[in-house]
Amino acid sequence: AGVSRSVAVVTAYLMKTEGLSWEEAYAAVRAAKPDAEMNPGFQAQLKLYEAMGCTVDVSSPLYKQYRLQVLTECYSELQDLPQEVFAADPTSTCQTPDTEILYRCRKCRRALFRSSSILSHTEGSGPTAFAHKRITGSAQLRGGGRETCTSYFTEPVQWMEPALLGVLEGQLLCPKCASKLGSFSWRGERCSCGRWVTPAFQIHKSRVDEARTLPLGNIQAAKT
Ligand SMILES: [Zn+2]
Ligand SMILES: [Zn+2]
Structure with a gap:
């Protein structure tokens, strides 16, 4: 070695x-x-x-996705995952930096994750891509890929932990109102664009709303 x-x-x-x-x-x-x-x-x-x-760059989506893959290989039981794997729960830290977008449950408004937790992928290329032949041939066009991904793939967030431990796949439910947000699989899931993501934690875009962070003075005004 x-x-x-x-x-x-x-x-x-x-x-x-x-x-x-x-x-x-x-x-x-x-x-x-x-x-x-x-x-x-x-x-x-x-x-x-x-x-x-x-x-x-430890904040790079590529790095985070790689780290998750290594983790999945090391922790076959998927118990006692190291805490640093989980992104902080956005409700437990008071402020979201201006540069980030906060995503909330569409139904109950609970803050779920920040834009920095999104592990974006490009369609049909890159180290974890499984060539999905019908799509990869024609869909290499830059920029056109965005619309075809119907989910956000994220790193695990703290509130997901109880659902993730000890099982290989399952649903992701809102921790507040329990409405279905998406699904996860340590073995990976295929995005609607054809790209495999391993492991996968996906939240359907239709289940969350983007909330741009507002300057401090406007927060009260925005709530009313
Ligand atoms: Zn996709
Ligand atoms: Zn909810």
């Missing part, structure tokens, strides 16, 4: 300093040191590193 790790570190260094793709960098390392090897876990991490532009 020590060898694999040092190979990965050198490969990552070459990617960053020389602007190489992870494959080019790995090939360069192996050319210099033919017995250099890297396990598939490190290879996956370097692919992610490349996709993030050779920076590690």
